[in-house]
Amino acid sequence: MPELPEVETVVRGLRVSLPGRTILDVRLGKADFIDDPGLLADSLPGKRIAEVIRLGKFICVVLEPEKKISGPEGSSDGRLNFIVHLGMTGQLTVKGAGDPVTLHTHCFFALDDGQEIRYRDIRRFGRMLVVPESGMGEFLGNLGREPLEIGAEEFQKEFSSRRARVKALLLDQRVLRGVGNIYADESLFRARLHPARIAASLTKKQLLALHRAVLEVLEEAIRFRGSSISDYVDSKGKRGTFQQQHRVYQRKGKPCFRCRGKIRRVIVAGRSSYFCPRCQPAPRGRKK
Ligand SMILES: [Zn+2]
Incomplete structure (x- = not known):
């Protein structure tokens, strides 16, 4: 999508x-x-x-x-x-x-x-x-904040008050507009956060790292003219190339670029979520 x-x-x-x-x-x-x-x-x-x-x-x-x-x-x-x-x-x-x-x-x-x-x-x-x-x-x-414009402090405030899984919040278009499954997973990997973490349980430092990761991933993906997973093409009909830069998305079973551990796929908030279990440890009391 x-x-x-x-x-x-x-x-x-x-x-x-x-x-x-x-x-x-x-x-x-x-x-x-x-x-x-x-x-x-x-x-x-x-x-x-x-x-x-x-x-x-x-x-x-x-x-x-x-x-x-x-x-x-x-x-x-x-x-x-x-x-x-x-x-x-x-x-x-x-x-x-x-x-x-x-x-x-x-x-x-x-x-x-x-x-x-x-x-x-x-x-x-x-x-x-x-x-x-x-x-x-x-x-x-009906639309949330623009992810490329929201400031670090505002982002942190928006997320720190919510008892929802951080992945679900990233996907919620009433919170941020424009982030979907690919860039949520890629951002969480860069911020080293498990997708099932509850936003309100994250430290300020972790939320600021997530904000930075979202910005970096989106800006980098724009430079690569987007990810062509299925039918996406630009206004001239050309495919994007950021799919070659994905570190976790659709890489189940492949080695993590950071630790060489195996990337796993779980369902969080009803959506496939790709993550590295070593780099993105599960919340306490939750093994899967
Ligand atoms: Zn890893």
């Missing part, structure tokens, strides 16, 4: 080609992952793309209000946000309108320069919606 580094990589790619372009036409195939397909198809044509930003794991294409040629300045349309979540297998790419179309491509957004934005999603667990600027407060209210 694309997480923060993958989505950031897609957003950086889209930022090269989209701002300044106008969406001319929307064509939809299967649309069961779109909140309101009619609204999407009606409201996007004619809109000019102002910028592309990332909100956690969401891609947000900000559309300028339509310029009324004869009307007065600032006729009350307001900005629209075209928001895409890639789900498990979503791909948002920019292609030439004449480029071959791959199977499972469900949406086409024609641009005024002969290119088009395409959305492909094999499993269709993605999501697409249009949110007016006035609705963004509510939309963002």
Whole structure:
């Protein structure tokens, strides 16, 4: 599933080609992952793309209000946000309108320069919606802090008060937005913390180490243009390479890079968790 580094990589790619372009036409195939397909198809044509930003794991294409040629300045349309979540297998790419179309491509957004934005999603667990600027407060209210921006002290405060497993907290999008299973496991390994530790039982030093590990792992993964585990590709259709840097994720039975012990897999918070039992000792009274 694309997480923060993958989505950031897609957003950086889209930022090269989209701002300044106008969406001319929307064509939809299967649309069961779109909140309101009619609204999407009606409201996007004619809109000019102002910028592309990332909100956690969401891609947000900000559309300028339509310029009324004869009307007065600032006729009350307001900005629209075209928001895409890639789900498990979503791909948002920019292609030439004449480029071959791959199977499972469900949406086409024609641009005024002969290119088009395409959305492909094999499993269709993605999501697409249009949110007016006035609705963004509510939309963002459901999302936690941005992991690349939260300060060390705030991170420590956020985690130290909670009696939840540290892995579950890292995955909780209402606490931090954008961290998923890969980067939670990789961060916990670097911070030498067992995924089943209770956050409130960790020392300040351990929480500060975890904060640093989350930042380092995410920034490094962005430099490697994300991890391509299954279908993830960037906005040009290229795969990322951070999967070659994983130290624990999906390395069950392989030697730990630090101690040569065997990496193990357990279920924590309902999710597979990869860790090194020697480098990340289990909480007291809990052997597995
Ligand atoms: Zn180890």
